[in-house]
Amino acid sequence: MAKTTTRRQFLIGTAGAAGAALLGRAPTARGQQVRELQVWHTEVEPQTVKTIQDTSIAEFERKFPGFKVRQQALGWGDLNTKLLAALAAGSPPDLTHLNPFMTASLWKKGLLRPMDELIRALGEKDIHEATLKLQFFDGKYYGVTHAMGATYIAERRDLRAQKGLKAPETYEDFLKLTAALTDDGKRHGLQMPGEKLYIGFVHPAEWLASNGGSWVDAKTWRPQLNGRAMVSTLEYLQKLNKYMPAGWSGQRYLDTLAALSTGKVAMVYLSGARTIGYIERYAPEGMRDPEHFQPMFKPRGPSGQKGISALDGENWAVFTQSKYPNEAFEFLRIFYSREHYLKYCHTVPIHLTPIFKSMLNDPEYLGHPRIQKWRTWHDFMVTGLSQGRFLPIGFSRPDDNLLPFLAELDGSGIVADLIVEVMVGEKNPKAEADRAQKRAEELLTQLGFKRWS
Known part of the structure; x- marks a missing residue:
């Protein structure tokens, strides 16, 4: 097994690698x-x-x-x-x-x-x-x-149809839908994956993109983790958390697909066409079809134009x-x-x-x-x-492909800590966002990417 190397060690260890390129x-x-x-x-x-x-x-x-x-x-x-x-x-x-x-x-x-x-x-x-x-x-x-491979929400379309509800366009719409599909003691409205890559990087990038925000300021590269786009999203997530199963943050992505297929949850926040394999394997006979399971676009925040999700x-x-x-x-x-x-x-x-x-x-x-x-x-x-x-995965806007520190931000765990503390720990969104902002500024400064004064 390869020895684990920290991203900071990697930055130092590969500084002169370009000169060693083979012909x-x-x-x-x-x-x-x-x-x-x-x-x-x-x-x-x-x-x-x-x-x-x-x-x-x-x-x-x-x-x-x-x-x-x-x-x-x-x-x-x-x-x-x-x-x-x-x-x-x-x-x-x-x-x-x-x-x-x-x-x-x-x-x-x-x-x-x-x-x-x-x-x-x-x-x-x-x-x-x-x-x-x-x-x-x-x-x-x-x-x-x-x-x-596109990612999106996967839903029990038949359950939403029974309620006579439209596909949600906004955070508020999605909260109402999740509440309506929750059947206390029998079925939760939604489940998210608990792995750090998803809850601490992939989804936050989507939330920022869907709410008019971005990881960093385009010119100065100053992190935007305590900006309005993130804080209002955190407030929304804290409300959404009560419609999800207890212990969801310890569940994996594939666990959520099984939960959807077996009827334990009405929607999963991370899905792709791989979900079809789980549906065909685990859903009850007579329900393994697109009449019961369909994809859904993710909602937009109050400052967003449209819901955005990751392209795998x-x-x-x-x-x-x-x-x-x-x-x-x-x-x-x-x-x-x-x-x-x-x-x-x-x-x-x-x-x-x-x-x-x-x-x-x-x-x-x-x-x-x-x-x-x-x-x-x-x-x-x-x-x-x-x-x-x-x-693309981890992008809050198209130009994020030019940011040379997204891998380091992901590996730091800063955003994952922020999301879990707010959703599961029920801590104050603004206070936790300020704490994450400080950590992110320190990280980019240490990496030599500070452009702000």
Whole structure:
């Protein structure tokens, strides 16, 4: 297991890494000693891992017999920890997924290789605008999204219909709906995931974006954790907490999906098309269908224009320290070939939505049985993309891809502490926001990102 490295140690340990970048190599010829191409990604479901092995890896190893590809499927948290340790040690994988909020920090340190040639080969104009330039810095591309997966609220649509209630547009609307769907002693109105990444980073970014706020001031980078957008959201969350199950902060994301499927809660705050698998596995017979379960857009705050939620889509990255960068790019060319990419996206239909606009309405893609049955979930995501309802994970605004400290803010636990103290601890929202603001200002100052006076 990789040794855990703090983000502060990582900042120090990789300061001179750019100068140690390896020169690109030509693909290995026959007869040479077998080499190992290290590929890390975040798609941990067995059918996805097997499909990558049977398609992209198999073809790559046929074309480059001097290589063996070793894939490692890692969860979000495991990926970030292991990757930071590998970079600090100077031995990262040749190719990996990155959470978009990490990319600017790594680019700033000179650790990423540009991939403009690959983007052009894939079809720059065909890559969806929601993902195309997430890793675009100084006129060059430094990443390409593996697939798009929208997140949203999942609801028991039949329960809301029985109440005759409309989909909520505002925080106040959502509070009323959650109260109406709560059946004391039988069913809670809502459940959120308790993991720090979600409650302390992903959701707060959404709440800020949905309420006219942002992580930091655009010019000075001064944190905005005690601004009106955050404080009014905290007041709303404190009210919302009473409609959630006791102990929710100790429950995991997948636990919430099971709770929705089995009728313990009427809505879950974090959902994607992966939820369909849980519904089809755990919901009662006769209810495993879109008539009972549907996605819902997240509400907006009093200062927001529309509800925003996270677009789940890590980007592929190749490092300046990668041992075999040329081969890594060749692997991606194979991965995105139509035949292999369709099979990849079909391993988790709708959640692994293609990044190519030409494929979104492709009959072959849409012909998958699960997409046909749950077509309303696919159409919901397409609608959300067209309405600008999604931002990358951890982003409070589109330009957050340029902030080089989001990974450090996430890892600090400052925002997670704030949310839990207010929701679970029932502490004063403004006082806790002021405390978090002070901690965040100290963090950015220590990291050398203070621009305010």
